[in-house]
Amino acid sequence: MSFFLQLLINGLSIGFLYGLSAMGFVMIFKSSSVLNFAHGELLALGAFFFLAAITWAQLPIAVAFLVTLAGCFVLGFIIERFFLRPLIGEHLIYVIMLTVGLASMFKGLMLLVWGGNLHTYPEFLPKFLNIQWDVINIPPVYTAALIIGMLFLMLFGIFFKYSSQGIFMRSVADNQKAALSLGVHVQRVFALSWAIAALVAGMSGIVLGVMNGINVHDLSAIGLKVFPVVILGGLDSIGGAIIGGLIIGILETFTGGYLSPSLRDVVPYIVLVFILMVKPYGLFGLKEIERV
Amino acid sequence: MKKFRFHPCGNYHDNYSQELTIFETDFGRFWLCIGIFFLFFILPFAISPYFLYVLNTIGIASIAAIGLNILIGFTGQISLGHGAFIGVGAYAAAIFATTLNVPFLLSLPLAGAISALVGMIFGIPSGRLKGLYLTIATLAGQIIIEYVLIHWESLTKGTMGITVPRPSIFGFEIVSDQRFFFVIFICLVIMTWIAANIMRTKYGRAFIAIRDNDRAAEGMGIPIFGYKLLSFGISSFYAGVAGALWAYYMVSVTSEPFNLGLSVEYIAMVIIGGLGSITGSIYGAIFITFLNEFLRALTDMLMNMGVFAEARLNVAPLREFFFGMAIIMFILFEPRGLAEVWRIIRAHFRLWPFPY
Numbered sequence: 203m204s205f206f207l208q209l210l211i212n213g214l215s216i217g218f219l220y221g222l223s224a225m226g227f228v229m230i231f232k233s234s235s236v237l238n239f240a241h242g243e244l245l246a247l248g249a250f251f252f253l254a255a256i257t258w259a260q261l262p263i264a265v266a267f268l269v270t271l272a273g274c275f276v277l278g279f280i281i282e283r284f285f286l287r288p289l290i291g292e293h294l295i296y297v298i299m300l301t302v303g304l305a306s307m308f309k310g311l312m313l314l315v316w317g318g319n320l321h322t323y324p325e326f327l328p329k330f331l332n333i334q335w336d337v338i339n340i341p342p343v344y345t346a347a348l349i350i351g352m353l354f355l356m357l358f359g360i361f362f363k364y365s366s367q368g369i370f371m372r373s374v375a376d377n378q379k380a381a382l383s384l385g386v387h388v389q390r391v392f393a394l395s396w397a398i399a400a401l402v403a404g405m406s407g408i409v410l411g412v413m414n415g416i417n418v419h420d421l422s423a424i425g426l427k428v429f430p431v432v433i434l435g436g437l438d439s440i441g442g443a444i445i446g447g448l449i450i451g452i453l454e455t456f457t458g459g460y461l462s463p464s465l466r467d468v469v470p471y472i473v474l475v476f477i478l479m480v481k482p483y484g485l486f487g488l489k490e491i492e493r494v
Numbered sequence: 495m496k497k498f499r500f501h502p503c504g505n506y507h508d509n510y511s512q513e514l515t516i517f518e519t520d521f522g523r524f525w526l527c528i529g530i531f532f533l534f535f536i537l538p539f540a541i542s543p544y545f546l547y548v549l550n551t552i553g554i555a556s557i558a559a560i561g562l563n564i565l566i567g568f569t570g571q572i573s574l575g576h577g578a579f580i581g582v583g584a585y586a587a588a589i590f591a592t593t594l595n596v597p598f599l600l601s602l603p604l605a606g607a608i609s610a611l612v613g614m615i616f617g618i619p620s621g622r623l624k625g626l627y628l629t630i631a632t633l634a635g636q637i638i639i640e641y642v643l644i645h646w647e648s649l650t651k652g653t654m655g656i657t658v659p660r661p662s663i664f665g666f667e668i669v670s671d672q673r674f675f676f677v678i679f680i681c682l683v684i685m686t687w688i689a690a691n692i693m694r695t696k697y698g699r700a701f702i703a704i705r706d707n708d709r710a711a712e713g714m715g716i717p718i719f720g721y722k723l724l725s726f727g728i729s730s731f732y733a734g735v736a737g738a739l740w741a742y743y744m745v746s747v748t749s750e751p752f753n754l755g756l757s758v759e760y761i762a763m764v765i766i767g768g769l770g771s772i773t774g775s776i777y778g779a780i781f782i783t784f785l786n787e788f789l790r791a792l793t794d795m796l797m798n799m800g801v802f803a804e805a806r807l808n809v810a811p812l813r814e815f816f817f818g819m820a821i822i823m824f825i826l827f828e829p830r831g832l833a834e835v836w837r838i839i840r841a842h843f844r845l846w847p848f849p850y
Contacts, residue, residue, distance in 0.1 A: 210632030310815025
């Protein structure tokens with residue numbers, strides 16, 4: 203029973219992280235329908251920015267965190283402005299391959315600068331976040347991830363619900379042409395959604411880095427894990443991304459724990475094919491799939 | 495006596511078969527003959543073994559790239575699983591050669607057929623999905639096939655890999671790079687010829703119709719699902735043959751090279767060469783292979799000069815970086831690829847000295 207509970211807790215926390223990582227992905231897709239294959243690299247860049255900020259620039263943790271988020275925000279803005287904007291209206295394969303090219307470029311750059319080894323952050327989380335309850339042990343990282351994730355979800359909820367930019371973004375996601383005709387600056391919305399997505403990715407990258415250490419290859423592999431998560435949750439639903447992440451996380455740990463550890467990494471993709479065949483719009487996505 | 499055709503000074507086609515012709519002028523046919531003569535009778539005897547190796551890799555890559563171009567460039571279905579299909583072909587050839595003792599000439603098409611079968615199975619989602627959903631489905635296919643290749647140990651020997659015996663055609667052993675050169679390039683010429691002609695038949699036109707507008711194609715009576723599956727099949731057949739040649743040429747087969755990176759590399763070849771252009775796929779294969787070799791030489795040189803002696807510079811990151819940059823530059827500045835660049839150059843010389 204305790205094995206089961208521990209697996210459940212592990213699955214939920216990993217899944218929550220998947221969900222957090224997928225959130226940025228969904229945000230980009232929702233507003234500009236771009237499938238971002240460079241998402242894992244954005245996660246890794248966030249993690250490495252934070253590493254550079256605390257070890258190389260010796261900034262205090264809170265400042266380093268804010269600086270990293272600001273850096274990611276600017277990076278997302280730059281990516282949209284210089285790489286994605288010329289491709290608005292182009293054929294799907296060009297957009298997909300552009301993000302694949304970006305992924306490859308960022309990965310090469312990070313390998314050149316930081317190498318392929320595992321890096322770790324110095325210990326900085328306070329001890330009281332460690333929750334020990336009966337046989338269940340939740341390390342401080344998970345608690346911190348949960349708190350930060352919840353905080354971000356709330357902030358974004360408020361942003362999308364009440365701020366004018368957030369409402370513009372929702373309107374573009376809903377119907378691009380109608381939003382354009384009503385005077386919404388669609389290009390600015392695209393830029394902003396890329397910037398926010400990169401920020402969210404950077405934040406999840408830091409959390410992942412604290413949890414498992416920072417390694418370019420591992421973090422960019424997470425970028426591929428995002429696909430089953432978002433398809434399960436629905437490609438354009440932010441809440442769905444979190445739920446999809448939780449389900450995929452639990453599925454992974456349970457297959458790893460009860461069936462075989464090697465099957466663990468493939469199960470999400472088998473589920474993915476199954477969902478695509480049966481219910482392609484996912485659990486919470488908009489039912490707008492065409493069948494030809 | 496046949497009248498030679500030269501470039502007309504306008505569009506004077508008056509029936510469809512003239513529109514369909516591969517060589518608009520006899521000049522093109524003439525240059526192709528010279529090119530093939532040069533390729534088979536001069537090139538293999540004039541260059542060093544290293545360049546023969548590079549050319550052989552280009553030949554294998556070209557076959558797979560042509561196949562992928564049929565799928566992406568002509569039918570408009572994006573597949574991220576092509577690396578795995580090549581892997582299936584390589585493993586199929588290796589298993590045929592070791593456990594079943596199938597002769598080389600038979601095992602090439604058989605490996606292609608098995609790959610085609612697997613490709614069609616993973617093309618089934620295309621019946622319900624299109625665009626990015628299909629892309630994600632093929633991504634899942636890539637990862638699942640990779641897993642199977644590693645973990646079906648009784649058949650693929652897992653991470654150990656399979657050692658393939660030297661092939662022979664009617665008792666004639668193919669051992670050196672030079673002999674492989676002939677095998678690979680004869681395959682390439684045949685496969686290019688087949689691909690160029692498939693595109694002129696009813697099937698090729700149906701593929702193009704599906705790419706341009708699938709609903710209109712369905713409205714005109716093209717059974718879309720069947721043709722999409724056929725396209726997946728043909729494309730994977732090419733991948734399988736390329737994989738089989740790879741297996742024989744590289745002697746040992748492991749699952750490592752057939753990862754998502756390889757799929758991406760082949761899509762890059764197709765885009766850099768030019769979507770929807772058979773010759774473009776060959777240009778793309780040449781470009782990417784030379785880029786790889788150039789970067790390898792560059793890192794070697796930098797290592798020898800001692801610039802990066804401490805950091806132990808590896809070829810992988812540089813390769814990743816320039817590879818990504820090449821894709822991005824082509825998409826942003828010449829999305830129709832090298833085939834288009836070549837067309838522009840040719841048009842320029844044809845019209846010279848007039849501006850148009």
